[in-house]
Amino acid sequence: MLINGEAWRTIWREPDGAVGVIDQRALPHYLETRRLCSCAEVEVAIRDMWVRGAPLIGAAAAYGLALAMREEASDAALDEACARLLATRPTAVNLRWALDRLSRQLRPAPAADRRQMAYLLAAELCNEDVAINQSLGHHGLALIKAAAARHPGRRLNILTHCNAGWLATVDWGTATSAIYQAFDAGIELHVWVDETRPRNQGASLTAWELGRHGVPHSLIVDNAGGHLMQHGQVDLCIVGADRVTAHGDVCNKIGTYLKALAAHDNDVPFYVAMPSPTLDLTVSDGLREITIENRSADEIAMVSGIAADGRLETVRIAPHGSSCSTNPGFDVTPARLVTGLITERGVCAANPAAIAAMFGTPEKHR
Numbered sequence: 017m018l019i020n021g022e023a024w025r026t027i028w029r030e031p032d033g034a035v036g037v038i039d040q041r042a043l044p045h046y047l048e049t050r051r052l053c054s055c056a057e058v059e060v061a062i063r064d065m066w067v068r069g070a071p072l073i074g075a076a077a078a079y080g081l082a083l084a085m086r087e088e089a090s091d092a093a094l095d096e097a098c099a100r101l102l103a104t105r106p107t108a109v110n111l112r113w114a115l116d117r118l119s120r121q122l123r124p125a126p127a128a129d130r131r132q133m134a135y136l137l138a139a140e141l142c143n144e145d146v147a148i149n150q151s152l153g154h155h156g157l158a159l160i161k162a163a164a165a166r167h168p169g170r171r172l173n174i175l176t177h178c179n180a181g182w183l184a185t186v187d188w189g190t191a192t193s194a195i196y197q198a199f200d201a202g203i204e205l206h207v208w209v210d211e212t213r214p215r216n217q218g219a220s221l222t223a224w225e226l227g228r229h230g231v232p233h234s235l236i237v238d239n240a241g242g243h244l245m246q247h248g249q250v251d252l253c254i255v256g257a258d259r260v261t262a263h264g265d266v267c268n269k270i271g272t273y274l275k276a277l278a279a280h281d282n283d284v285p286f287y288v289a290m291p292s293p294t295l296d297l298t299v300s301d302g303l304r305e306i307t308i309e310n311r312s313a314d315e316i317a318m319v320s321g322i323a324a325d326g327r328l329e330t331v332r333i334a335p336h337g338s339s340c341s342t343n344p345g346f347d348v349t350p351a352r353l354v355t356g357l358i359t360e361r362g363v364c365a366a367n368p369a370a371i372a373a374m375f376g377t378p379e380k381h382r
């Protein structure tokens with residue numbers, strides 16, 4: 017996507033084999049990039065959320081394997097790198113998907129070929145992510161057009177949660193891909209952006225992205241969405257996903273479930289943008305079977321921002337002594353609250369039969 021007229025991706029290979037990434041921790045205040053030179057550095061970048069968002073986590077892990085193969089390309093090194101990368105963040109299934117895919121492709125190759133091959137495979141996975149998101153956005157555009165036609169003569173109000181934008185992918189985004197395509201097609205729209213505590217991905221990333229592209233948007237506090245829906249100010253919700261089950265349950269950033277409940281209560285369509293690598297056909301019941309990452313207490317007790325002198329600062333907002341140890345990063349929205357899954361193959365109902373018809377069995381899906 018464009019930043020000040022210049023085309024960017026979130027991750028790329030540097031000429032010397034290092035991996036370049038946008039460091040999301042500095043946004044929206046500064047656009048900074050980092051060079052990752054080893055698999056260990058990629059692990060830190062994923063774990064500490066320099067890069068984040070399910071598809072981008074998968075892409076970063078693929079390049080992490082390439083860096084590992086550059087260091088040592090034995091079977092043991094491949095296994096160890098996969099295990100270390102897999103442990104960085106447990107919830108988004110794209111991480112496991114990317115590691116499974118690359119290790120399956122690399123394992124039969126002679127160790128001497130693996131280094132070059134791993135870079136090519138990582139680049140291929142990244143290009144595929146871009147194509148998937150573009151196509152997914154095309155299907156989402158049709159939904160947005162239909163919604164706009166239902167509300168002629170006024171702007172369409174879309175609510176999104178967290179950052180399922182191009183920063184969360186290699187390019188385009190998932191939820192935002194449809195929004196960018198609709199905006200570019202001249203549809204008059206406006207986006208309500210949930211701030212998304214505790215890490216404020218909506219405030220710091222989605223609002224920044226939309227602003228760079230010129231998309232009209234308003235940042236709202238997480239608790240405002242239900243009120244806006246009750247007053248007819250939300251026509252459509254589109255969110256991303258970290259994992260979707262074979263039954264259509266959606267695991268996404270904490271707070272998604274509450275928005276889905278409010279949407280259901282107010283007859284607001286609630287769509288989930290789901291690239292196929294985010295579908296986990298090995299899991300049926302999202303509530304019982306998905307491991308939810310519990311993140312650091314500091315995310316609750318502290319907030320980060322920019323000081324008047326331009327320094328990035330983190331300050332405490334909670335009293336010392338109050339427990340902040342329960343910090344689930346994600347929740348599960350049951351399939352019954354999901355109007356549809358926007359995928360690169362088309363819009364799919366969130367139920368086992370429709371998902372099986374579009375994506376088949378776990379074996380076929382691989």
Ligand SMILES: CSC[C@H]1O[C@H](OP(=O)(O)O)[C@H](O)[C@@H]1O
Pocket residue numbers: 068069070071177178179180181184185189190191217255256257258268269270345
């Ligand atoms: C298209 S990204 C899916 C997803 O990733 C985010 O999680 P995180 O910021 O913790 O990596 C969020 O749940 C987005 O919707």
